[in-house]
Amino acid sequence: MSRHPISHPISHPIGHQISDRNTDEIADEIANEITGEIANEAAVCKALTVNHIAISVSDLQRSRQWYCRMFGLRVIQESEQSVLLGFGDSMLVLRPDPRPGTISHFMFGIDRFDAASLAARLRAQGLDPQADSDSFHVRDPDGLNVQVGDKGLGLSEGIVENGFRMR
Structure with a gap:
């Protein structure tokens, strides 16, 4: 041209x-x-932040140490099920998995999270919103688990592990 x-x-x-x-x-x-x-x-819901990216790791402690040393991330929460590492207004969530090295999901943070309203808007798009802590998980057109919820979820005090698994 x-x-x-x-x-x-x-x-x-x-x-x-x-x-x-x-x-x-x-x-x-x-x-x-x-x-x-x-x-x-x-927009069905206006994404303001990437609240977190969740990755699968083979060794929580080794990965925690590596990400903190390499990128200066701070530990928000640690348990046997996960490690939440903060940076800016986002987190990296580490979880053990037999298939390490993959991104299990990410979460868009939105303002004024209203569970009933958001669930209805997601359903109106033909999605099947699955409730989690102050958020919902949906599948994108390629099947990726995309979470959407309160932009501040877990950033200051961590999260309560609830064993959520996407259907």
């Missing part, structure tokens, strides 16, 4: 002045602004 430079200022439909830019750059900017608006308006 050829790029056509614009040699004189023109008026951008969103109100910006444009000069010395090519039409592909302008088209990309307009598309990004439009799709961003559509995504925000159509």
